[in-house]
Amino acid sequence: MAVRKSLSGNEAVAYAMKQINPDVMPAFPITPSTELPQFVSSYIANGEMDTEFIPVESEHSAMSAAIGAEAAGARTMTATSSAGLALMWEMLYVAASNRLPIALALVNRALSGPLNINCEHSDSMGARDSGWIQIYAEDNQEAYDNFIQAYRIAEHKDVMLPIMICQDGFIISHGVSNIELLEDETVKAFVGAYHPKHYLLNADEPMAVGPYAVSCYGMEAKRAQAQGMMHAKQVILDVAEEFEKISGRKYGFYEGYQLEDAEYAIVAIGSACGTTKDAVDELRKAGKRVGLLKVRVFRPFPGKELADALKGCKAIAVMDRCESFSANGGPLAAELSAALFQAKSQAEVIKIVYGLNGRDYTVTEAKQLFADLEEIAANGRQETEEYRYIGLRE
């Protein structure tokens, strides 16, 4: 029996952490993910979890300790945001290249400057090439569900990669809304016990973790790591299918909302998708063929599948909640444009930057964007319109 509650995104993910009860959590607090180590500490103090919580002096140390714990053979998690993730940078690559399936609850927040605590995807998007799997949530329910699925994906023998479960800072992490939680036993049975094949504390198999690799081996190590990311695609789908059996909720690489016969589509990640859905509903009532493509999995990047889902569209707006300062749009727009090119798409594509430093994104803006797409499909796109901002004060 599912349990209905009203929880914030942070409360929901902390609840998933409690139900999974991993072996170790090293963490250093940072807004807006501070509540995660806080809630876990309370659960431990109240005897509801027996995770070994390690308070560390920085996020670099948090990730270092996570790497040590995971390499030793312990199921490990941590949580962070923004500058905290940036300070982990060096160690993110170490965790991934050593094939350590750590789960990181990321509460997305802008990187400086200007100094700002609000939602942006610049933190996780900056880490997109670090070798971590990245899964994003539209709301508290998805943040919870994704975290429950995290270890099954990361620890799969064909994958063995760390995983980042992302939710929008404040908008989701601090917003309370309805949620359906799974029973403890259901979660425990689904996630299962962790039995790593190779681990440092195994006296029968002495091993080194993270040694130097000379040029004649290093490239092969990276190629093998890339293979894990390729395998992750199938594993993500398999785990989602199993998850549907225990929850009734369906997940994949993406969610298409009114996309099947859509001529104009918005592509987005995270909480903006809920807002866009309301705009889609309003415009559908007026007979407009509009739809949403919500990207759930960004690493591995399901380029072919996303391009395929958009194949009926005449004009597409790809939205990035971060600025990559490429002078050519954000990371989702860049990668999806490449995928659309490979798929020989003839659709007009515009690259949208929105929601920086917590700037709000509204139903009105989404409706205007759809109107712009219709205009572009009818009259062609001006060069200057290809990469642009919405919600910017002029």
Place this chain on the structure above:
Amino acid sequence: MRHLTEIRWHGRGGQGAKTAALLLADVAFGIGKHVQGFPEYGPERMGAPVTAYDRISDSEIRVHSNIYEPDFVAVVDDTLLHSVDVTAGLKKDGAILINTEMKKEEILPLLKGFEGAVFIIDARRVCMETLGKYFPNMPMLAALVRISRVMERDVFFREMESSLKHKFAKKPEVLEGNMQALYKAFEAVELVSRPAGRVSSMPSKDRGYRYTASLQSGQLARAAGMHA
């Protein structure tokens, strides 16, 4: 018909506007509603203006933007009336609730000609008489439930009692004071200005829990169960 009530709270950091918004979401959830309760964070410091929001609906809520055209606005600190445009976007058939010790004549000129219903409550007096300390969020919550009618009075009290019992499981002595604050606040709300008569183009049916300007002024007062 989908009933959606949108509420915006204005307070200052430390006064509990966010807590009140989350509490309201919690009690509305308790009676089977779909809810959202969320703060908008500016500078994180005591005393800075804070905004928080509630959406209460009979169906799933997916939108994740702030609320620009609320049905109701609650102002926890009347000094904000000088610096924040609290009635911005507030529906004309909506209402504003202000915590103040000011008189009607003093408060109305500060509302920039807002044409909807204006309610006031002296939450400090309610607090001092019941809790002995100034925590304005409890009286404000009760007053807002009264004017917005997002739930029945008895249901609200019952839900709050069970929620506070749980929250203060280790401090049962504070339950009584908080419940008294809620009861007292429910009675202490005052209607000081009502919409200016009938607007015939405005539909009165299917408007959810809102006050509609199509109600005659006397009906409005009766609808809220009080006399101006």
